[in-house]
Amino acid sequence: MFLQTFETYNSINERELKDKNVVVIDTLRATSVITTALYNGAKEIIPVSEVEEAIELVKSLDKKTYLLAGERNSTKIEGFDLSNSPLEYTREKVENKTIIFTTTNGTKALKKVSLADNVILGCLLNASAVADYIFKEGKDTIIVCAGTEGKFSFDDIITAGVIYKKLSDLMEFESDDLSKASYFLYKPYEENLYEVMKHGYHFKRLKELGYDEDIDFCLTVDKFCIVPKLINGVIRKSEDL
Ligand SMILES: O=C(O)[C@H](CS(=O)(=O)O)OP(=O)(O)O
Numbered sequence: 001m002f003l004q005t006f007e008t009y010n011s012i013n014e015r016e017l018k019d020k021n022v023v024v025i026d027t028l029r030a031t032s033v034i035t036t037a038l039y040n041g042a043k044e045i046i047p048v049s050e051v052e053e054a055i056e057l058v059k060s061l062d063k064k065t066y067l068l069a070g071e072r073n074s075t076k077i078e079g080f081d082l083s084n085s086p087l088e089y090t091r092e093k094v095e096n097k098t099i100i101f102t103t104t105n106g107t108k109a110l111k112k113v114s115l116a117d118n119v120i121l122g123c124l125l126n127a128s129a130v131a132d133y134i135f136k137e138g139k140d141t142i143i144v145c146a147g148t149e150g151k152f153s154f155d156d157i158i159t160a161g162v163i164y165k166k167l168s169d170l171m172e173f174e175s176d177d178l179s180k181a182s183y184f185l186y187k188p189y190e191e192n193l194y195e196v197m198k199h200g201y202h203f204k205r206l207k208e209l210g211y212d213e214d215i216d217f218c219l220t221v222d223k224f225c226i227v228p229k230l231i232n233g234v235i236r237k238s239e240d241l
């Protein structure tokens with residue numbers, strides 16, 4: 001098995017994704033939100049790139065069955081039901097709902113890889129479940145970090161390093177330099193991820209906005225043992241597919 005890591009989705013050549021596992025990471029906060037929503041009983045999440053697309057899509061849906069969710073500039077979009085804070089995705093709110101979801105980085109990364117035939121979502125919350133999935137699938141794997149505003153983002157690369165470490169506990173594999181770099185960046189801080197995460201632009205931005213509880217939640221390793229999977233533009237728990 002060969003593991004390759006991309007620091008953002010911009011540099012992805014979709015033809016490289018065929019017949020591979022693709023893991024999309026947006027730890028702060030989109031893939032953490034999606035993992036939490038599915039764990040709390042959401043039926044499915046439909047990622048869309050643009051706000052207008054989300055609003056158009058729900059016109060054909062029964063209002064009782066869906067929620068409009070996401071952010072722009074890290075804050076809830078006017079008229080939407082939920083923001084991009086995982087703490088809002090409680091069972092009471094999301095159970096059995098279809099969530100139409102758009103964010104700045106994560107949903108764009110998901111759209112970019114949507115033609116691949118095996119796309120899963122990773123974050124710190126489900127890192128071990130993702131490593132276990134990759135191990136069982138046994139296929140060459142590409143980790144796609146959403147990044148922040150098209151650039152390298154600490155939070156995503158550190159998460160890739162955590163998944164690398166957990167995968168190396170399960171199997172032997174070869175990897176590219178960025179995969180190795182993600183591991184060596186993470187390893188000295190494995191007992192306290194804050195000590196490295198706190199230097200990241202995205203972390204600092206969310207902290208300045210007062211999203212401390214979101215950060216604490218998203219930096220919790222292995223809170224959930226589920227793996228979200230994107231098939232035909234819809235994300236559901238892989239365990240239910
Ligand atoms: O809401 C977030 O955390 C970010 C938006 S920003 O980069 O902080 O403006 O969106 P995400 O798509 O979850 O990275």
Ligand SMILES: [Mg+2]
Nearest residue numbers: 026028029105
């Ligand atoms: Mg992010």
